[in-house]
Amino acid sequence: MKRIALLGATGSIGRQALEIIAAHPDLELAAAASGSQPIDGLAPLTQVGGDLTELLERAQPDVVLNAVVGFAGLPATLWSLERGVDLALANKESLVAAGELATSAWRRGGGRLLPVDSEHSAAQQCLEGRAPETVRSLVLTASGGPFRGRSREELGDVTPAEALAHPTWNMGPKITVDSATLANKGLELIEAHFLFGLDYEQIEVVIHPTSTVHALVRFRDGAALAHFGYPDMRVPISFALTYPDRAATPVPPLDLASGLTLEFAAPDLETFPLLALARRAGEQGGTYPCAFNAANEVAVAAFLEGRLPFLGIAETVEETLASVEGAPARNLNEVVEANAEARRLAERTAATA
Numbered sequence: 396m397k398r399i400a401l402l403g404a405t406g407s408i409g410r411q412a413l414e415i416i417a418a419h420p421d422l423e424l425a426a427a428a429s430g431s432q433p434i435d436g437l438a439p440l441t442q443v444g445g446d447l448t449e450l451l452e453r454a455q456p457d458v459v460l461n462a463v464v465g466f467a468g469l470p471a472t473l474w475s476l477e478r479g480v481d482l483a484l485a486n487k488e489s490l491v492a493a494g495e496l497a498t499s500a501w502r503r504g505g506g507r508l509l510p511v512d513s514e515h516s517a518a519q520q521c522l523e524g525r526a527p528e529t530v531r532s533l534v535l536t537a538s539g540g541p542f543r544g545r546s547r548e549e550l551g552d553v554t555p556a557e558a559l560a561h562p563t564w565n566m567g568p569k570i571t572v573d574s575a576t577l578a579n580k581g582l583e584l585i586e587a588h589f590l591f592g593l594d595y596e597q598i599e600v601v602i603h604p605t606s607t608v609h610a611l612v613r614f615r616d617g618a619a620l621a622h623f624g625y626p627d628m629r630v631p632i633s634f635a636l637t638y639p640d641r642a643a644t645p646v647p648p649l650d651l652a653s654g655l656t657l658e659f660a661a662p663d664l665e666t667f668p669l670l671a672l673a674r675r676a677g678e679q680g681g682t683y684p685c686a687f688n689a690a691n692e693v694a695v696a697a698f699l700e701g702r703l704p705f706l707g708i709a710e711t712v713e714e715t716l717a718s719v720e721g722a723p724a725r726n727l728n729e730v731v732e733a734n735a736e737a738r739r740l741a742e743r744t745a746a747t748a
């Protein structure tokens with residue numbers, strides 16, 4: 396029996412995780428947390444808001460599913476990794492903002508880190524058991540979001556409702572806007588760097604509109620392994636929660652007889668600059684990825700509230716990254732401070748955009 400602590404129980408990942416847990420006799424929900432919605436009775440231990448590590452201390456779970464949105468998920472990520480408690484990580488922002496701290500806590504703790512991000516779950520499955528020197532590169536696929544194929548000029552007046560209409564994935568508002576700007580793929584690039592220990596030059600991003608291939612790993616002999624499946628988050632959630640058993644899910648097998656078209660294209664970095672900005676922030680390292688994430692969180696919130704135009708999201712992040720003073724990110728205080736500083740700068744930039 397695996398006792399699970401589900402953080403972010405009322406979001407899209409949280410609701411699908413509850414379905415997986417309920418369907419699997421070896422999984423037990425020991426604790427659940429939400430940001431603000433009441434969840435009385437959902438689990439033996441529940442918490443709404445506050446410091447989620449208090450709930451984890453009380454619950455002492457076997458697995459933490461961290462599905463908190465944004466930087467707020469960081470303490471729970473570090474708590475799990477430091478203690479060697481298996482971490483199913485849907486909160487990619489914590490690994491982006493504090494990648495070096497998180498990976499050193501992971502090494503010390505010695506537990507499992509199982510990404511609940513479809514591309515990274517797929518990549519982990521393709522990479523498992525392979526010698527690092529045989530891996531040439533990892534290819535992350537991106538649907539391209541609702542605005543794929545549009546020019547910059549055509550994005551000046553798009554609304555939050557248009558940005559929230561994702562063509563292939565049904566997800567929460569923050570990540571859906573991130574998919575429309577390609578910031579999500581930028582966050583995933585940094586996430587992959589820390590998860591798999593790959594250099595940034597070894598991580599490619601390709602547009603793949605149907606989201607059927609989730610990731611592809613190229614090896615030095617010219618072979619490539621790809622991971623296929625319908626875009627359904629229940630697959631990576633179930634994979635992480637039932638690892639290494641790969642339990643059955645209700646997701647249907649790929650219907651190859653009805654025709655499967657595999658279309659790939661290079662991303663349009665001019666129209667969607669956040670992908671290139673994330674890559675640069677990742678390469679700069681230290682607190683730059685944290686600042687990228689913080690500025691993006693502020694800008695997405697401003698866009699969703701109607702205070703910032705769509706193109707203002709990338710402009711806010713770019714200006715913030717140009718203004719911050721990068722630092723090494725040696726401890727949690729430095730990361731928390733870098734996050735706060737980047738948020739202040741981004742708020743100011745967004746207010747004048």
Ligand code: MG
Nearest residue numbers: 512513514583
């Ligand atoms: Mg993803």
